[in-house]
Amino acid sequence: MYDNKISVIVPVYNIGQYLESSIKSLINQTYRNIEIILVDDGSVDNSPAICDLYAKKDNRIKVIHQKNKGVSAARNAGMRVATGDYIGFCDGDDVPDVDMFEFLMNIAVKDNADISICEVRFEFEDGTVRNIATGKSKIWNNNESFLCDLFKGNVGMSTYTKLFKAKVCRGVEYPENCKTNEDKYFCFLAALNSNTFSSKSVAKYTYYRREGSSSITEFTEKYFDCIYLADKMLETVSKEHPSIYANAVCNRLSTTLRIYKLMYMRNGLKKFSSQGNELVKYVKSFDKATAKKYLSKKDYIRYKTLCTSKRLYFLMIKYLDKY
16 A cells, blocks of 8 residues: 555435445445545535534544635645545535545556546446446546547546646646536646646546436536636646647537537527527638647547438437437
């Protein structure tokens, strides 16, 4: 076992019925040198009491109670008190495998990675599981090649499947003014401080897709934060990494396609008709050669289909492109 300490940050908000399973999975991690930082973000259920109870049982647990400020502010609060050599994240209503952090640490040490990565599985309320892991490994030796894969969707955007060296998180925060895509933006900022990245596509984290969760609610204005953050990334790349500017532009395009897809799937087209029309206008005006060169195969099919016909695009989503 390595001497490196891992700080695991867990945002908590009104998830009392799920929280204990998550905490127990962290307490029982095979990698023992961890501190577990539970950030109660103004919960009004029994979540605060559960946090305090487990802090009394295990001295590796720290608890922060704060007024409700949102998940990004909760994670930022956790990072401010973290003392680990590495930083990890876990949502309080999900469950990491008991060996997840040992798995990620082994990758980090073996490859001297600033960021090590595993994969997620999705479990639905009917008990079905969607596992997208391939078993493949990959190492990136510079941040531009990693960012190109992040932009293309070849790397998952979530932070809960990643282990970060604490030094690459210094000065990096989740955007507290945004309610969606904050994970991807954090990964982007941390990657700018990193040199080596290592991934092994093995599912080590279970994300529960529950009725009423933020991942399956109706479309609201918050989803436009995704485009705002894509523009922020594009602005940074244009100044600091102009050689991958086209990749960042296509990240903006793929984000636009994803938001328009969500508008259709989550009943947002009527309520946000003018914004939807602007998204379609942007897609149709996009340079075809750039899209073909830098989009993933799936996103290029989405792009070509929407450029051809909105009706055809909706049919494709309904029958062939649900996820």
